[in-house]
Every structure is written in C-alpha cells, then in structure tokens.
Amino acid sequence: MKPTNSIVVTFVLAMAVSVPGQLFAQKMKVGYWTSGFSLGFGSVMEQMKFAESQGLNVEWVRFAEVNGPTRAIVSNAIDIAFAAPSTNSIGIAADGVPVKIVLATQIAEAQIVVLDGSPVKAVSDLKGKKIGMSPAGSATHAIATAILNHNFGLKPNEYSIAPGNETQLAQFLSQKDIDAGVLRSVTLAQMKEVKLRRLASVVDEWKKLTKENAPPILAVTIVYGDYLAKNPELVAKFIAAARNALEYGSKNKQRVAEILQKAANMNATDARAYANQWDGAYIASFEPADIASLKRMYDIVKAAGGATKDAPDSAFDSGPYMRAKKLK
Numbered sequence: 001m002k003p004t005n006s007i008v009v010t011f012v013l014a015m016a017v018s019v020p021g022q023l024f025a026q027k028m029k030v031g032y033w034t035s036g037f038s039l040g041f042g043s044v045m046e047q048m049k050f051a052e053s054q055g056l057n058v059e060w061v062r063f064a065e066v067n068g069p070t071r072a073i074v075s076n077a078i079d080i081a082f083a084a085p086s087t088n089s090i091g092i093a094a095d096g097v098p099v100k101i102v103l104a105t106q107i108a109e110a111q112i113v114v115l116d117g118s119p120v121k122a123v124s125d126l127k128g129k130k131i132g133m134s135p136a137g138s139a140t141h142a143i144a145t146a147i148l149n150h151n152f153g154l155k156p157n158e159y160s161i162a163p164g165n166e167t168q169l170a171q172f173l174s175q176k177d178i179d180a181g182v183l184r185s186v187t188l189a190q191m192k193e194v195k196l197r198r199l200a201s202v203v204d205e206w207k208k209l210t211k212e213n214a215p216p217i218l219a220v221t222i223v224y225g226d227y228l229a230k231n232p233e234l235v236a237k238f239i240a241a242a243r244n245a246l247e248y249g250s251k252n253k254q255r256v257a258e259i260l261q262k263a264a265n266m267n268a269t270d271a272r273a274y275a276n277q278w279d280g281a282y283i284a285s286f287e288p289a290d291i292a293s294l295k296r297m298y299d300i301v302k303a304a305g306g307a308t309k310d311a312p313d314s315a316f317d318s319g320p321y322m323r324a325k326k327l328k
Contacts, residue, residue, distance in 0.1 A: 028234060031061040031069040031078040035264065036166075037106055037184075037218055038083030040274060041245065041282050043263040044256055045082070050245040054237040054327070070222070073099060079227040080238060083219040087139045090298045091307055093315035098225035100317040103239050104290045106219035108139050108297075109280050110202040111188060114180045115173065116195035123152045123199050126159055129179035132172045135163035140202075142301045143216045144182045147205040170194075185280060189273035203280075210296055214289035217297065223320075232320060239284070239324035246284040253278060286321035 030051070032042035045051060051058045061078050063069050069081035070088050074097050081089070083105045093099055112131075114120045120129065126148070134140040141163075148154040162169075162178045166187045173181040174194050188196060206216040221242070228235050249256050256275035260266045266274065283290075294316070301307050 026231065026234070027057050027059050028080065028231075028238065029059045029061055029078040030080045030082050030238070031063055031072050032082040033066050033069060033084075034062045034064065036066055037281070039264055040249070040256065040260060040278065041083055041105060041242075043259050044249050045242065045245045047259050047263065048245065048248065050241040050248070051238055053244075054241045056234060056237055056241070058238075073097075073222060073224055076224055079224055080235070081222045082242075084222055085139060086217050086220045086294060087137075087142065087298060087301050087306070089220050089222045090294065090311045090315070091301075093222075094298075094307065094309040094311040099222045099315065100225055100228050101220050101222050101294070101315055102228070102235060102317050102320045103221040103242060103286050104217045104219075104283055104294070105221055105242065106217070106282055107203060107280065108143055108206075108216035108218035109277075110140060110144070110182050110184050111198050112144075112180060112182055112200045112202070113173070113188065113196045113198050115176065116197050118179065118197065120179060120199070123148070124154070126152075126180055127154060128159065130160045130162055130177075131180045131182065132162040132164060132169040132178040133182035134165075136161075136304075137306050139216070139218050139297060139301075140182065142304055142306060143202060143206060143297065145304065146300045147200075147202065147209060150209050151205050184277075186274050186277040189277060190270050206293075210293065212289060212292065214287075214293040215283075217283075217290060217294050220294070228317065228320070232323070235320040236323035237327065239286075239320050240327035243284040243324060244328075246282055249275075249278045249282065286318045288318075291316045291318065 032038050046060045067088060069084045070092055072078045073081045074092055089101055112123060120126060133144050145156060162172055166184060169181045169183055170187055170191055172178045203215045207213060223235055253275040257271040260271040260274055
C-alpha cells in the first residue's frame, strides 16, 4: 500500500471512531400531521429529539393534511407514519398495503356537550336534535354514533348531524346552530367565554360499550412492513423514544406549551390549554387490550358502511412494542 493511501485509511478509521454513531446510522423517515391531534406529541418528539437520543438518524417529514402520512407510507415515501388516523391505518392494511400497526398514540377523547342554558338535560334528550361531530368516515364519528345507538338508544335516523372540524363545531355550538357537540377537551378548554354543560364522556361510554378498560384509539404508528422486517431494533428504539416523550410531556406541561407556541404559532393561553390535556389525549401503548379496542372500532366502521374488508391479524404487530418496553 502506498504511504498516501495508508494515511487516508488511517484517517477514515479514526473518524469512524470519533464521530457519533447516529451519523452513520440508516436514516429513518418519519411523517406526522403538523396540526390537529398529532401536533402536540409530534412536536415534542421532534423538538426534544427523543428519537435521536436513542441513536436514531431521523428525518422528520411534516404533512399539512391529516391523511398525508398514510398516503406517504402507501407509496413507501416514508418508513414510519407517527400518530396516523387509526381507522384509515387499519383500512390500508385491509386493502393489502404491506404495513404494520405497532403503537397506539392517541385516545379518541371527546365530550358530548350543550350550552349551559339548553333544555337538553341528558343524551337521550337529543332525539330529533342536531348534533355536531367529526365527518362520516372518521374514527370519532364512528365511535360517537355507536355510543348514541348502543348506550342511549338513539338510532342514526333519530337525529341529524352537522359535520365539521373542531373550530367549526365550536362555532356552531356557540352560535346555537346545533343543539349539542362532540368536542375534544382541548377545544372545550379554549372556549372559556362560552358556558357549557357536559352530558357524557366518549371514553367512559366507549368502555361501557365494550365492557373493557381500554380507551378508543384515535391515532396509531404504522411502519412499512419491509422496513420493519429489516430494522426491528430501530423500530423498537423509536417506540421507546415515544414512550419517553409521553412521560416527559406529562411531567413538563409548561415546556410542552412553549414548544407549541413555537411550532404551531399558538398564543400562550391556547398552548397551555392544549398542554394541560396531555394526559387525557396521548398514550404510547400496544397491549392486547389496545389491539382489541382498535379491532372493535374498525368493526363499527365496517358496520356503518365505512369499510368493506377485514384487516389481517398480522397487520397488528406488538413485537416492537414489547422490545421497546425493555429499553430506557
């Protein structure tokens, strides 16, 4: 070997020892929706670099539309979709897309509320009334209509629905365009000037419906199957990072609020209101009860005509989560 080549080889080997391992690690492309339900968890994961602390080399891919991450993973443009809509994620698996659902990340948390002066005193009084909720096809819509039917005896043809996003629904209710609304607690916390009365909790009613303690799940993490097969330990590390981020957010709500102010341009009041709902909104779990809850939710979506195919059991892979529980 020529002296010059020997020097180059020695330099490269020295750099390999001195440069952090994550710079040489395979890049992991992770996509998430940068508004709505995934904003808080995703922003804390990205800004506080929990994945990087596990030695992962992450490229965060941000999407402005809720179904952007699921569409991207269908085309294999990203490796992991973080906090993707649960029913859509199960749906693409049912359609044969080679993805694995590996983690539940958000609870389908909401309250059925009316204005304080409303003559409606109980959920059963909503017969013949107009109820605002997420549009048909969403997980929240499927869950809410199932609860109205099974828990309160209200058939779909016995009330009308005003579909909308959270901002629209809050406005509908404030202007008395609807008689009741199915709204997330973070939205209710921001409606301080409107006096509201809560009739029922979607989470509590779901547990009564299913006779299980697992909550309804709004969002999940999905991984492209080939990526998981080749990189099971990397996926486990990502899930461990999510578990650490969940704990951090619970204990550091003021810091979460600061991150939201910067990442989402929220004012301080709204950011604090959002951060204070952390414990009731986010999870990082994939126990058998969580998988059962997801399957029950999808069955309800199918029964309502929102899906036609069953997702195979193999689409739900708890292996990475179980490995992640052993990591710090």
